[in-house]
Amino acid sequence: MVDLPSNETAPAHPWENSPVLAVEHVFMRFGGLVAVNDLSFSVGRGDITALIGPNGAGKTTVFNCITGFYKPTQGMLRLEHASGATFLLERMPDFRISAKAKVARTFQNIRLFSGMTLLENLLVAQHNTLMLASGMTILGVLGLPAYRNAEKKAVERAKYWLDKTGLTARADDPAGDLPYGAQRRLEIARAMCTEPELLCLDEPAAGLNPRESAELNALLLGIRETEKTSILLIEHDMSVVMEISDHVIVLEYGTKIADGTPSEVRNDPRVIAAYLGVDDEEVEIVEEKLDQIIEGAAS
Amino acid sequence: MAAEGTANKHGPDIAAAVKDALLSGLVALALFGPLVGLRTEQNIRNELAIQQRWGLVAAIVGTIVVGRFLLLTLVWPAMAARKQHQSTIPDTGPSTLRQAVSRWFAPASVVFLFLYPVLIVSALGFQGSLKWVDNFGIQILIYVMLGWGLNIVVGLAGLLDLGYVAFYAVGAYSYALLSSHFGLSFWILLPMAGIFAALWGIMLGFPVLRLRGDYLAIVTLAFGEIIRLVLINWRDFTNGSTGISSIPKVTLFGIKFDASPDGFAKMFDLPISSAYYKIFLYYLILLLALLTAFVTIRLRKLPVGRAWEALREDEIACRSLGINTTNTKLTAFALGAMFAGFAGSFFAARQGFVSPESFTFMESAIIVAIVVLGGMGSMVGVALAAVAMIGGTELLRELDFLKTIFGDNFDPSQFRMLIFGLAMVAVMIWKPRGFVSSRDPTIFLSEKKVISGSLVKEGHG
Numbered sequence: 001m002v003d004l005p006s007n008e009t010a011p012a013h014p015w016e017n018s019p020v021l022a023v024e025h026v027f028m029r030f031g032g033l034v035a036v037n038d039l040s041f042s043v044g045r046g047d048i049t050a051l052i053g054p055n056g057a058g059k060t061t062v063f064n065c066i067t068g069f070y071k072p073t074q075g076m077l078r079l080e081h082a083s084g085a086t087f088l089l090e091r092m093p094d095f096r097i098s099a100k101a102k103v104a105r106t107f108q109n110i111r112l113f114s115g116m117t118l119l120e121n122l123l124v125a126q127h128n129t130l131m132l133a134s135g136m137t138i139l140g141v142l143g144l145p146a147y148r149n150a151e152k153k154a155v156e157r158a159k160y161w162l163d164k165t166g167l168t169a170r171a172d173d174p175a176g177d178l179p180y181g182a183q184r185r186l187e188i189a190r191a192m193c194t195e196p197e198l199l200c201l202d203e204p205a206a207g208l209n210p211r212e213s214a215e216l217n218a219l220l221l222g223i224r225e226t227e228k229t230s231i232l233l234i235e236h237d238m239s240v241v242m243e244i245s246d247h248v249i250v251l252e253y254g255t256k257i258a259d260g261t262p263s264e265v266r267n268d269p270r271v272i273a274a275y276l277g278v279d280d281e282e283v284e285i286v287e288e289k290l291d292q293i294i295e296g297a298a299s
Numbered sequence: 300m301a302a303e304g305t306a307n308k309h310g311p312d313i314a315a316a317v318k319d320a321l322l323s324g325l326v327a328l329a330l331f332g333p334l335v336g337l338r339t340e341q342n343i344r345n346e347l348a349i350q351q352r353w354g355l356v357a358a359i360v361g362t363i364v365v366g367r368f369l370l371l372t373l374v375w376p377a378m379a380a381r382k383q384h385q386s387t388i389p390d391t392g393p394s395t396l397r398q399a400v401s402r403w404f405a406p407a408s409v410v411f412l413f414l415y416p417v418l419i420v421s422a423l424g425f426q427g428s429l430k431w432v433d434n435f436g437i438q439i440l441i442y443v444m445l446g447w448g449l450n451i452v453v454g455l456a457g458l459l460d461l462g463y464v465a466f467y468a469v470g471a472y473s474y475a476l477l478s479s480h481f482g483l484s485f486w487i488l489l490p491m492a493g494i495f496a497a498l499w500g501i502m503l504g505f506p507v508l509r510l511r512g513d514y515l516a517i518v519t520l521a522f523g524e525i526i527r528l529v530l531i532n533w534r535d536f537t538n539g540s541t542g543i544s545s546i547p548k549v550t551l552f553g554i555k556f557d558a559s560p561d562g563f564a565k566m567f568d569l570p571i572s573s574a575y576y577k578i579f580l581y582y583l584i585l586l587l588a589l590l591t592a593f594v595t596i597r598l599r600k601l602p603v604g605r606a607w608e609a610l611r612e613d614e615i616a617c618r619s620l621g622i623n624t625t626n627t628k629l630t631a632f633a634l635g636a637m638f639a640g641f642a643g644s645f646f647a648a649r650q651g652f653v654s655p656e657s658f659t660f661m662e663s664a665i666i667v668a669i670v671v672l673g674g675m676g677s678m679v680g681v682a683l684a685a686v687a688m689i690g691g692t693e694l695l696r697e698l699d700f701l702k703t704i705f706g707d708n709f710d711p712s713q714f715r716m717l718i719f720g721l722a723m724v725a726v727m728i729w730k731p732r733g734f735v736s737s738r739d740p741t742i743f744l745s746e747k748k749v750i751s752g753s754l755v756k757e758g759h760g
Binding site: 067094095098099104105107111112115116117123125126127147155168177190194 | 743
């Protein structure tokens with residue numbers, strides 16, 4: 001395999017300084033298949049970072065490693081809160097990553113609690129806070145006011161997010177009754193109810209029409225502005241990626257092939273060849289550039 | 300257009316119906332001709348003789364032909380038309396009458412249950428009330444309580460537990476052994492039996508809850524059988540299949556229900572009757588069942604209850620939200636087991652005798668059937684299903700008049716399982732999600748809307 005010049009030689013980007021998440025030399029092997037191959041990148045604090053690449057490039061696998069659904073075969077995932085608390089995600093079980101390290105996620109194929117109302121969905125997301133307030137259930141069964149106050153607060157937070165996502169009118173409907181775009185928004189609202197430090201979105205714009213995906217952009221920018229939550233997202237919709245992200249990482253066959261600002265990545269010939277593609281008349285120009293890079297690396 | 304098309308398709312087409320009915324008759328003749336028409340019997344000389352019963356065959360085939368014809372020409376078109384009619388009128392939501400029924404049914408039935416012994420006694424007198432309070436009242440309420448307990452595990456948390464009777468057995472044997480060996484009172488042993496059962500629930504839960512769906516069901520089934528086999532074979536401890544007899548009865552603040560001078564009847568100057576004890580037991584199990592209901596209703600509105608339901612809906616999403624799914628499943632298992640333990644100790648005290656015979660897989664199956672039939676997660680539904688299943692069984696014993704029709708050898712309770720099976724198939728066709736298929740939300744912002752059962756998942760273990 002050709003050793004391409006790595007980005008370490010490139011000028012330092014702002015996200016290298018005190019990143020919220022640092023992924024270092026992560027490998028994920030399934031038997032003989034290497035799904036993620038020596039992947040390192042940083043997610044800047046307060047940035048919107050996009051992870052793109054062709055299907056099967058290992059994007060969702062990276063997400064599953066970050067959120068603890070897979071244990072990486074090798075490598076380190078360091079998460080640092082604004083407060084300075086540091087967590088090594090590869091050592092934590094999945095539910096603790098959400099509860100303690102404050103990483104929230106959504107799923108490529110929406111996973112809502114479809115038989116529960118929108119409000120209930122958002123209350124389940126605040127389980128750990130409410131569980132403490134209910135004195136591990138014992139005080140709650142007795143109906144003490146401490147728990148009732150905590151529940152009121154939780155409902156307030158749920159209302160806040162329902163407002164933000166434009167779902168207040170349907171708060172008492174079952175989540176399974178919502179149209180597709182609204183389900184996507186609800187999933188983001190539910191993840192945000194856990195008060196995450198890092199929000200991981202797996203293809204949030206998949207299946208959305210242009211108007212809905214513009215709304216999604218506004219919602220994500222709003223989350224970054226007001227909640228100071230860092231966002232890591234997987235996306236195929238380039239209008240979303242190029243418009244809102246500060247930092248783009250491109251994967252192919254589990255290997256990182258580009259890492260930079262959207263404009264840097266957009267003009268990278270390797271990314272164009274692997275993923276973005278160009279108009280027919282430009283193909284030769286790109287191929288030439290690519291050859292130069294490969295020759296340069298070989299010599 | 301579409302309506303016309305379907306109407307034509309389902310409309311009575313007499314010629315086709317006749318053809319179809321005759322064909323069914325032919326199939327029936329081929330099947331029942333040899334099976335029913337020819338019967339081998341020993342005659343007086345001990346020879347095998349063929350008895351021919353063509354009349355019976357003709358009756359069966361005739362019924363099938365006529366039945367099939369009526370189904371095709373009358374019943375099915377009528378049903379299709381009704382369906383058409385229902386789908387054309389917009390769904391205006393439940394009528395006010397239905398709303399009132401669902402609002403007041405539960406409180407009204409609780410009041411009725413408290414008045415039930417009074418009504419029975421005033422109608423039939425103390426002696427006549429025995430059967431109705433004991434066989435119907437107490438027996439049904441035990442299963443209501445077991446159903447509600449298992450409802451936490453199966454209905455709310457979505458974990459299929461086929462060995463629930465094991466915890467019932469733990470409760471029953473805890474009371475039986477501790478009261479007969481150490482003379483402890485029922486009121487101390489009732490919570491202890493619950494705690495023991497809950498501990499067993501946790502012990503079983505730890506290794507088993509990593510499993511999902513069918514695998515969990517099989518292992519819980521095995522656990523139920525293990526408990527029963529231990530009870531049979533550990534003779535020194537449990538007295539084997541002979542069981543434990545003369546288990547002390549329950550006392551009311553130390554007052555015994557017997558003919559002794561300081562017994563209940565003498566104390567209140569009442570004529571001696573065993574009905575007092577039965578009525579006392581009735582109220583005891585009623586209160587225990589209501590405790591189960593109260594705790595369940597309360598827990599559903601607490602984070603742990605919502606986590607159970609969320610677990611039933613989607614376990615992976617739960618973990619992504621920071622819920623410790625193992626602990627959540629264990630609490631459901633332990634709590635369900637605890638109520639079975641309470642019910643078990645009550646059962647032992649009521650029978651005065653326990654043996655492994657009472658804790659077979661059949662019991663587990665009946666309790667699961669009650670939960671499924673009632674509508675998973677619904678308290679009212681489970682209670683109704685318990686009344687239907689257990690009350691139905693008891694009613695079969697009352698159908699003595701059938702002997703005059705079918706002869707003296709006919710025992711309707713022998714047909715219990717057959718009728719159960721048919722009834723369950725019928726219910727599952729008409730009400731695939733059980734008697735009460737909708738789900739009540741635990742909290743609402745502006746308006747409480749009932750959630751249709753089609754959106755609620757059953758859980759995957």
